[in-house]
Amino acid sequence: MKILFALLMALVGGALFAQPYYTAYQMRAAADRRDHEALATYIDFPAVRASLKRQGTEFAQRQVAKKVGAGPLSELGGLLGSVLSDRMIDAAVTPESLGRLMAQDPAQPAAPSPPAEPGDPGRPQPRPEPDPEPELRFGYTAWDRFEVTSDDHGQITRMVLGRQGLAWRLVAVILEDR
Numbered sequence: 001m002k003i004l005f006a007l008l009m010a011l012v013g014g015a016l017f018a019q020p021y022y023t024a025y026q027m028r029a030a031a032d033r034r035d036h037e038a039l040a041t042y043i044d045f046p047a048v049r050a051s052l053k054r055q056g057t058e059f060a061q062r063q064v065a066k067k068v069g070a071g072p073l074s075e076l077g078g079l080l081g082s083v084l085s086d087r088m089i090d091a092a093v094t095p096e097s098l099g100r101l102m103a104q105d106p107a108q109p110a111a112p113s114p115p116a117e118p119g120d121p122g123r124p125q126p127r128p129e130p131d132p133e134p135e136l137r138f139g140y141t142a143w144d145r146f147e148v149t150s151d152d153h154g155q156i157t158r159m160v161l162g163r164q165g166l167a168w169r170l171v172a173v174i175l176e177d178r
Contacts, residue, residue: 043098053085136151145160156175
């Protein structure tokens with residue numbers, strides 16, 4: 001009986017440990033299928049908006065300080081930039097905008113290959129290499145926080161999943177400067 005209980009506890013523990021990995025996989029699958037309704041179920045939109053607003057405010061303040069320097073004018077410019085970025089984020093981070101974004105077809109028709117050189121009609125022309133997929137890293141940062149980090153040619157994006165009850169949802173997107 002003790003062995004059965006230990007086996008059951010190991011199975012439950014393993015399932016709980018694997019849950020955010022599975023959630024990240026489900027999010028990726030929904031994005032690949034372009035199913036914005038399914039993807040939206042994994043996103044806590046108010047929390048994501050709040051994380052982006054904090055970053056927008058900090059970015060606006062840094063940019064104004066670079067251009068104007070320190071002082072009251074800098075603070076006013078940072079405040080104005082923060083208000084504008086907050087409004088843009090409120091409008092951009094919604095289930096509807098996610099649907100519109102996913103409805104756009106990013107697939108471009110293939111460019112026609114250049115004609116073969118005269119005197120070499122049978123030689124195939126080289127095709128450009130497709131961009132490699134971004135490097136992804138997954139891992140817990142706390143018992144209730146899990147990060148998916150994407151490194152796309154030096155552009156780092158951290159997507160933070162948070163435990164909400166028994167489920168995991170995207171609660172923050174962190175865009176890192178390099």
